Amino acid sequence: MGESGRSVTITEIAREAGVSVPTVSRVVNGRGDVAAATRERVEELLRRHDYRRPQRPRTVARAGLLDLVFDDLDSPWAVEIIRGVEDVAHAAGIGTVVSAVHRRTTSARRWLGNLRTRASDGVVLVASSLAPALARELLEATVPVVVVDPTGGPVEGAPSVGATNWAGGLSATEHLVRLGHRRVAHVSGPTGMLCSRARLGGYRAGLESAGLVVDPGLVREGDFYQESGLREGTALLALPDPPTAVFAASDQIALGVYEAVRRAGLRVPEDVSVVGFDDLTLAAWASPPLTTVHQPLVQMGALAARTVLAVGAGEEPANPRVELATTLVVRDSTAPPRAG
Structure with missing residues (x-):
């Protein structure tokens, strides 16, 4: 004690x-x-400290289950993460339990309570809003944990897997600047999230490296979903001096911007160029096909699963934080600004 x-x-x-x-x-x-x-x-x-070790049944060397936990499951990128985790789990001969805590402390606590009553080979946590107290409880449950954070930050003491969000934001913005755009807007994800701030930082760096001033009026906060792209895109296009290009922090935001452009009687990319982030399957099927930053979501899920199984087998991760490279995929939603 x-x-x-x-x-x-x-x-x-x-x-x-x-x-x-x-x-x-x-x-x-x-x-x-x-x-x-x-x-x-x-x-x-x-x-x-007279620490009392947990009395856990140790008759089974392996549970045969991997827990995959999300804030929400209503985004297409969640499916990509699931694919990567399940590929590794299947190859290892174990099952995957997928849960959503719906950004509520009560749901997260209920899930954690359930975890304590059964065996698990590890937890892949894809959640940005797990309360610090619950995160500590999870680590103290003596189950290996790895965090995948396309939407959130690391949990203290757990390895994490992410992507080069800053570099992705930089490449998206530099692409638009090279095309000749000078009024480049950004619709971010929630600014409380590390990945959103990193993409915003890359956007700012891309403008500043070209000698352009970052106009605060062209930076709007979204929430990664289409509705915020429509809302903020509509507001941007209503400005006295609207942008000629928009870098959206997700493909879903980008599609909302598409709709804002359409409702304004304009066209992509003739009047407004748009770049997204994620490279979800839907990006290639948009009209026009969306230029976007490819985030290796499947590979991120797979690496997280391999890492948590390795930790469970007694291996120490070589790096507590791994970021996989993002790449710009140029399609038909970007073009030089209209002359005049």
Whole structure:
């Protein structure tokens, strides 16, 4: 027990020992993949604090299940992540349990409670709004966790997989500038999300490197969905000096901008060029086909699944944070601005 009879957590033990939560978890569970000096330091702290090790049935070496958890499942990019995770799970001969916590603490707590009652080989967490307290509880459940964060930030102590969002925003903006656009707008994702801020940062850098001033009036906050693209696109096109190009932080926002352009009696790309982000399947089937930044979502899901299984097998990730490269895919939604 800790001070004042309070039970100490493995997060606190990890902080005091100067190691990661997964390392303490491996010591607690008696695994051998921890350096002797580290194990001795952690064990000494566990004894000092009278830490009570969880009584978990250990008769089954492997649960045969991988948990995949989303904030929501109503976005096409979720399907891409699922494909990548399931490819790896299938090859490993295990099943995948897909859950959605719907951005609500009660749903997340209910899912976590369910996880505690059964075995799992690991959790791939694709969630941006898991409360810090719940994130700590998840790590303390001694189940390997890897975070995929196209929409959110890392969970302390867990490896994470993402994409080069800043570089993607830069390449999208530089493409539009090279075409001759000088009034380039950006409809971002929620600015509380790290990936949104990184794409916005790339957009700003693309303009500034070309000697262009970032006009705050051309930067609008969306939510990754079509409705925000329509709303913010309509507002941008109603400006006295509207943009000739829009970089949208997702393909879905971009399609909303398409509709705003259509309702304004204009055309893509003759009047307004549009670039998206994700390269979902629907991007190639849009009219016109959408120029976009390819985010390797399937590969991100697959890497996360391989990583969480490796951690569960006792391997230490070579890098706690891995970002896969984004690439610009040029299609028919971008063109030089109309003369005059």
